[in-house]
Amino acid sequence: MTDAAVLDRAEGAGEAADPILAVRGLHAYYGKSHVLQGVDLTVGRGEVVALLGRNGVGRSTTVKAIMGEVAPVGEVWFKGALISGRPSHEIARAGLGYVPENRDIFPMMTVRQNLLLGIKDPRRPGRWRVDEMLDMFPNLAARADTAAGVLSGGEKQMLTICRTLMGDPDLIMIDEPTEGLAPKIVQQVGELIAGIARAGVAILLVEQKLSIALKIAARVYVMGHGEIVYSGTPADFAGRDDVRREWLEV
Template sequence: MLHIENLHAFYGKSHVLHGVSFDIQPGEIVSLLGRNGSGRSTTARSIMGLVDCKGKIDWKGQSILDKKAYQIAHLGIGYVPESRDIFPTLTVHQNLLLGQKGKGEGSRWSFDDMYAMFPRLKEREHTEAGVMSGGEQQMLTLCRTLMGDPDLIIIDEPTEGLAPKIVELVGQYLQTLKERGISVLLIEQKLTIAMDISDRVLVMGHGSIVFTGTPAELKADAYTRREWLEV
């Protein structure tokens, strides 16, 4: 589904990614782990056409390397940035409406699905998003992206700064996506959630992939955890 090969990314003269390669299959949850500054978010931004890069990024057999972010989104890749980027003066319902692709016809997801997944959003349906808590805004951002009916969602640090109860809800959200056949690239620092829900985990260090395997294989690899993950 998504194929990345020998990807190099740059911020000006700064060379950030060094030959990153991996694949994501339909209905698969892949977690991209690593310390801050390892290149995880840059990988996500590169896939979405937001960073200067070279190499190979194919989506369903089609190169998307030189496409704009909105074109990539229309091809079926959703992106939830770490900054959340809700529209603060619009209500919850209006934010979700903006996420719809076209008129929402034929979508796998409805407003009722979003409100069933996160009942708190239903309670805040007519509330301006800017006055909501960080956890509520994260729920909204996840659901707004889903309203675009993507086949792959890239989610950058969805549990950062959230209360344990909300983290649990996010984990359930990701499981729901998998059950409906949607692929997920999860960028996360919390090993617990990544190890619980992932089919495969990738570990980044200094702009390169330093480990690829199952959660069980990473759990058994004390060297990789100590060298590239633990503080």
């Protein structure tokens, strides 16, 4: 599919008019189990998009397949280039950031070293600086030179997001950032994500907590059984109790 064709299709169905990310007919498999069964979604430049759904419907697999961690079958376009099938470091270098759900910090390294490792090329600094990042988060700053392994769950989450930002992504995919965190910390993570959006970075947010997702997202996708079953604006979604009942409530 050509770049123009992607844009043509994107203009229908309430999708991003100028997508930075366009996923077309994405399938993925774990062994014989067919996890993704034709996912279509787009994220516009600087747009915040939430990907909702129950556990096990394939939301995490979707971002993993986009990132190349799970072998993708189908098309993933990023900034007009086909990235599906390329190794994940090349996808990251194209400007796609990914924060996995397991808060995968480097525990033996200090907070500062974790942040430094997020920088792809020290000769070409991006829009974020280590010191500014630490200024924004006093909790992290206080432990800048401590091994990251001792951080609390919320601090680790902040660190993984900040570390990915150090690579100066144009789109950041964040998988379940608030899972298992205390309400106060959830609020802080929400503020960080809103701050990223204000800086002009597009966000694909995988979430279960509707409150955060609906507050900051411009568009919402709901997944069920390995495909997108609903897409719309938060305002439209608010009136769709049927979608909520069938695909989200436990």
